[in-house]
Amino acid sequence: MTQSEYDVVVVGGGPAGLQAALTIGRVHRSVLLLDAGTYRNDPTDHLHNFITRDGTPPAQFRAEAHRELATYDTVTVRSEAVATVAPTGDNAAGDGFTVTLASGTQVLGRRVLLATGVRDTLPTTPGLADLFGSVVAHCPFCHGHEYAGGHVAVLGNGPHASRLALLVAPIASRVSVLTDTGPLDAPTVSLLEGAGIFVRDGAVTGVAAADSGARVSFADGDDEEVIGMFVTTALHQAAPFADQLGLALLPSGGIEVDMMGRTSLPGVYAAGDLAYVAALPMAFASVLTAAAAGMAAGAACVGDLLMIDHPAPVMA
Template structure:
């Protein structure tokens, strides 16, 4: 079984940056990439200096080219099926039947989004439909933008989008809007459509929304609140502490509740935050921090250093 200083599981922004950081410190690193990514439906990534508007696949290809310059980094197209700790090493069993091990394990497997169950919405997600206004709001400037749902996001998202959109409508989908939120939306000039939504279909200007009663609504884009779950079972297998969001709890250095295991990207966040920020830039930054923390811990282990506190 091959043993590395660090095994990074996940080939998205967090995992790629973590592998680069480890490689630059000349730590033998294996990056496992399953080929599945949370932002796969997205045509362009946004709000990232020097990469604004770049296709996610192009971003990953450029990152892979960067990694190729470091002989200490090996990239393998493989899916991790399970992870265990044995004799101070983390053993990762791959779905192809092979196994590898690492002195440190860095999880960057991300989360999987679940959309509201509305016909046609999945086909629009990543283009006309999105969940992050910081990543996709500007591209809808000057259009009629809809926000689907009647939860807390139905008040917050319209106010974020108000300076961008020409018009904002909350699609309450047959549910009640909190009266205080309704008053706030009215003051902001946001329309609330109470009718149950029956489906979406792509149109020349964006999307057509259909309802159980009343006329269709033409919109330039739709924002939705997704629910999400861990994309891989590794955190559960390792017994890592999870937060109410379902994400792995990490500290400021990307350390999980299990020594030697680090997490970065959408699958993890600080307890002080309600959820991870769905951003390529913050995911990459988290990968750098977690990898740096892993390098420091390896030095302590190699040289028997005593860490104060």
Template sequence: MSQNNIPNKTADPYDVVVVGGGPAGLQAALTLGRVRRRTLLLDSGEYRNGSADAIHNMITRDGTTPAEFRAAALAELKTYDSVKVREATVSEIVQVPGSGFVVFLSNEGVVAGRTLLLATGLRDQLPPTPGLPELFGSLAAHCPYCHGFEYADTHVAVLGSGPQVPRMALLMERVASRLTVLTDGGKLDPDHHAILDAAGIAVRPEVVTDLRRSGSRVTVAFAQGPDEEVGGVLVSTTPVQSAPFADQLGLRLLPSGCTEVDPVGRTSMRGVYAAGDSAHTPATPIPLSSVVAAAAAGKNAAMALDADLLTIDHGLLPPGAPKLASKSS
């Protein structure tokens, strides 16, 4: 969008506009509220774990549904008058030099912030296996640490043939009563096949034609051979950014497709921070995808952002460094 077409909405910007109402964004808003930063949290209502039966592997919240988690977080945020939460989908974000950022909403609303914290997360692209979308989040999942224990003492299937499959299967070795890798017509690396054989993990190479719920189990149908009944299916997904704002702003990305950040969430653009599973440091090859990790990243990014604003507002920037918008009166 041309600078000439940007509405004059920067006269009294928020200190921070947080985009994304998942664990990272909610925690960031809480941290900012506790130091009374004028904060706007924009929540589109779409979440990576929206289909999950429950959150797991998070102390004090193990077994909580995502909806219960969000409701509790929003109730806590109401305590902080400086934090506003708005249900809205962002369509575009534009940097305005010297003023901060203008955020355009899909309902034609416009808001502005001195700084921006992106907590938009990832979404999971599933392989095109019939029946998998209907099961994903309950009897099918992508993370052994987050959901594997729910399939304990059952026959567990691991779907796929990529390099991550043997590790995913072996992670479940102490949890499942039996394991079968379903390559769905793909071929495992011979060394990986040998590792699975040595561990006593069966491999079925036939094409999977259907996954269907059978009570508390899953029936797996194949193009050839007998069906398998399993207690759960683990599958490797392809995570992609759920929002285009890193590209819009020209932020530096990593080979994973995620936004590059420093250890406390600063991106390659001054005034823009990112937290959650859509951002990670170059030292981490993949994002740390879990609710507890996202919340921790949101807290750290909010603290770094607040510290940076304190520095800017008190004139302590290094000589020659560009300034953000001045502190609003």
């Protein structure tokens, strides 16, 4: 059964979706925020690198956002998952989209804003997943300072691993690159060792919690203890809506958007780490940048609806 119609339906209750709902609600457009209750930063205890919110638990951040949204009469928040999103008619005319919830209930949105994020796929090293979000991380801007003054390991043998090692070198007392699946080329080894970074070849067989942070075991040689470890994760869309709607994707699998979060399908917007402009090498994995993208996409929704509701010449 189809129920209420909204100016915008926002799918996803992380920082991008929350900020988008606030932006839309503040100009008294009707917006429905649908939150499935799962988030990319679920494994971590605190968010970082967000001015005034550095060290805030993610659940607290969301709770405060919900309290703020509750003060706006045109904002509705529902804790429900979405099954499908499909065009209802001629989007250019504002016919919009039918959003079917997991419960079978349907809602209509003149515009849809996707903020469902991505999911991290970790290397298969035993024990790594158990420590992800605390001792093991992927972003030094989010977690690097917490490892200050200790031995930090970087797992991997690609260019990104070398870049991570160089980035965290000023933070740590010692940095080790654990090549795991194959040695680095000689110029890279020379560059890293010249920067005071240790390179250890050989397969990593496991990672386990230790008093210092983690104990790393190897196929050959002694274990090493580290205060923290950085890994490169593979990213995947956390929801199927980009495929359902046939949205243009970038080589990384991210949704291609313009600077205001518009996707290749008129009436559909995307914000957060699931989408980015083609000029960037990748999406910024940050609560702050996700919220900023949500604000831009929310404003674009309002502006585009304004053009539909009040066409020409004054709006040209």
